[in-house]
Amino acid sequence: MVIKAQRGTKDVFGDEIKTWQKIEKNAREVFSKACFEEIKTPVFEATELFSRGVGESSDIVNKEMYTFYPKFDSKETITLRPENTAGVVRAYIEHNMTRQSPPQKFFYFGPMFRYERPQAGRQRQFYQVGIEMFGIKEASADAEVILAAVEFLKSLNLNNLKVEINSLGCPKCKDDYRASIKEVLKPYLNELCDECKVRYIKNPLRILDCKNENCKKILESKEIKEVIYKDYICNECKEHFDALKKYLDELNINYCINKLLVRGLDYYSRTVFEIKSDALGSQNAICGGGRYDGLVEMLGGNPTPAVGFAMGVERLYSIIKKEQPSKIDYFIVSNNTKEALKLAQKLRQKGKIVDFDYQNRKFAKQFEKAAKVAKNAIVLGEDEINQEYYSIKDLNSGLQTRVNSIDDLI
């Protein structure tokens, strides 16, 4: 029986790897320029971190986590991280970073795990790249984070994606809003879909982005719309949101306000945002994030405002222009593998990308290979070795020249 990759996982190599490397490289460059530092946290954590951090009402915690006893006699379970904000916050608290002068700015890149039914743009092991920024309650931090996301996407030539923003308000606004939504939906309770009936009790805000046609229609009714679109958030939250909008205007970042944008993780407060692509089918969000001012405290740290986002790398990959495989600098054509190996060593030490034939095959075969993979062929046969020169052939033009030392090659 052949062992195959687990359902919802995949190998990345060959044609795909160049583009993946570009995504990772650009993330490092763009985020470092904005003074975000990379942080690597473990892929597994105590289960409680996620149930407390991500939230008991979220689907992620309820049914999608890889949770297990690390040993058969272990007392506590561990969980493969389904997202990375909770882990970064844990590290932030554990290393007392709250005592450093704010802000603390991090980015990460790594695999996440969710036990879901695989589909286009959705896998069980998937990569996220994201940033987290701690210690700043002002909207300038929200703007900085959204700016970083947009600049990163720009670096990948993804310029025309939709940025949607909304403000959920502070916990108090959220409670008031939740109450008034419940109030106005009460008469319609029986008409909502089964899922939404559950949501009505556990997390009524999520009814707002239900895809069920009937539920959508109910939300269209006048008195409900009034509740949704009235500014329910308090003055302070409103000022915060207005400030963010102003910053985004100044930065020339196109955005639209989506009052229905709620997001499924419990820890968000005030600003939430998503960046979407039309080219992606039903899993159309490539970036999701927002402010989570209460999370650090909820996980046992000092009260610390924070804001961040995560992007799905596989989703980025699927809409990005693919990198062409590039040709190597030199392919050494030789019937003397020892000399070829020595020349390869020298050229590589000079920073060149070099390969050769390891089997002493006929020159015709070696040139065939060289033409496929390299810009230039270096001929290193008996004549060259005996008379101490190199023949170099430009495989594009077919011109062959002689040089006496490898320094002339470079």
Added chain:
RNA sequence: GCGGGUAUCGUCAAGUGGUUAAGACCUCGGAUUGUGGUUCCGAUAUGCGUGGGUUCGAGUCCCACUACCCGCCCCA
């Protein structure tokens, strides 16, 4: 967790119950023993996702399972 579709070489595929499972690309070898990208010749699935069944005979029909894809849900 629910609904729909698909499964033949490394890749793309033909095949509609009857010998030995087309073809193309890739790979490898030869024509061409030190010069490639063109051309020509040749090689490569005891096998059709897995396991059963129907039949004289199954890639083709039936059943089950598995995987992948698509939608719902959820989310990045």
